[in-house]
Amino acid sequence: MSLKKTVSFIGLFFVMLNTFAQYDIIPLWNGDIPNSQKSDEQELVESTDSKRIYTVQTPTLEVYLPTKRNATGQAVIICPGGGYHYLTYDFEGTDIAKWFNSKGITAFVLKYRLPGSKSVKVSYQAPLQDAQRAMRIVRSQAKKWHVNPNKIGVIGFSAGGHLASTLGTQFDKPNTFKETAIDIISARPDFMALIYPVVTMKMDYTHKGSRNNLLGENPSEDLVNQFSNELQMTKNTPPTFIVHAEDDHSVPVENSLQLYQALKNKGIEAELHIYPHGGHGFGLALGKGRLEKWTDRLYDWLQSL
Template sequence: MDLDRRALMTAGLGAGLASATVSASGALAQTAELKNLEGAVLPAETTEYIDLWPNGPAGLLKADLAEVVKTSPTPPPRRLVNGVVRPRLAVYRPEKPNGAAMLVIPGGGYTYISVDHEGHNVGRVLSAAGITVFVLYYRLPAEGWADASDVPLMDAQRAMRLIKVKAKDYRVDPARVGVMGFSAGGHLCASLATGYGAPVYPAVDIIDTQDARPAISAPIYAVISMKPGLTHAGSRGNLIGANANADLTARYSTENHVTAQTPPTFLLHAEDDGAVPVDNTLAFRAALKTAGVPVETHLFPKGGHGFGILNPVVPWSGLFLHFARQQGLYA
């Protein structure tokens, strides 16, 4: 990697887990002071949340489903959320908004949502650059919902529509709202980028008349395909079932649904990823190139999986910000 590319780059967490709870507002306990890779203090964790659905989401089949947060006792904390029954957005408002916004979707194999290094930390880094960030807490498909395989995309579409409708309140241009997702959240990011118009839920209010197409997309070390041998087995099992047939596999393999209308895309993966094969990113890139969609791809030789946005081994946020600026997300 040359020095000019390194000059663009600025802005791993883990171990044993203990249970925690969510407050009535939906906020989690705030983390300690956080710094970017250059040592600058990042904004505090937000306490602002907005619900996606006016009367709660439809289709709950498991009446006793309740949200649970588990957190690592070793610093920095890494919180893993499951049992989401109140899908919502954590909002990061920059001090000097530049009119751009990003919907950020943490991963977790569709088993949980890794809300810190793939969510709140991303919000803190990108909002420091002037981008308004909305971190998505979405429903998980294997937890007891009707139309389970489409439940994450329902929440992602609704989130994008809600952000655009409320854009003026957040000093955001509704034409400049992108999406970024990590791992299984990257699959959901790619699902929104390719299936923003899919009729996965009936309209509940005027918000659902809004176009859900993102301006740009950024699937990061993403699960792109559901094809056996290529996919992440846990994500496939939770989303469509380990024994899903060929038609269902094809339907939820996002590389099959790229068109010329798919938004410009930023791709990032470590080639030594032992959880999600790098061939997922290469398959999506090939589909984007075939469709004539602008795509920027970064492959790092080392980094593994789940490195988030503040791992010095894979310092990539500056690359993304450069791409976003080139694509007109902000000046």
């Protein structure tokens, strides 16, 4: 092969590779992003032992598909944590998606806007708006991804667990922007999985960083109650799976205990696993003894739904 043809082939290969990558990453919004404003802010990516994304400018869904032969029809939207300050995008996002794929479950990693971004108008509205839109996109295109539209759930880690539980309890929150056809599709998850989640915004057990980033340093009592998800349970809240470590010194285990009690009070099917050791931010917990088996418990639970 001549040098010219070789260069052309390599160029075509990288164009194709980029095209496929873009096909798998879907912008949540067409045109103007609601609740946004122009700023000079740039999206920042930091890669050390994990990939962190700051000041998200273009919220997206990254699609991870199992082989058709293994696909179960279940799907899940993944909300990485990061205290509403950044997204732990691989450790609590793409790594989790690959695990779901190994079980035949289609996964979507949500890159949601962060409330402290200068590009966001009303801080606390943006993450939920993105989560609602993500669920509506997946449900509206379920056939394309060989997904059952009645088997689409959400999983969240830490502050991502707060976003997931906000979606699970406030999925029908009215939009504050001009709606299009997709916005009438249900944003209710069919199940929730919450892993060491931030749940409450009340000062006794909240994660102060998440609270300050989402609501500001002096939020009103009404706003605190609105985003304390243990107070937002209804009979339409989906079945919920919860994992937490008792020695979590960042997000107290009481977040999960209060949530479980609230679910029980409403008669919502729930499963809670409390491990004595594990701390905070353990992800898949690889190499952490029996804590590593929490994913097995999740898989058992998903099969039982």
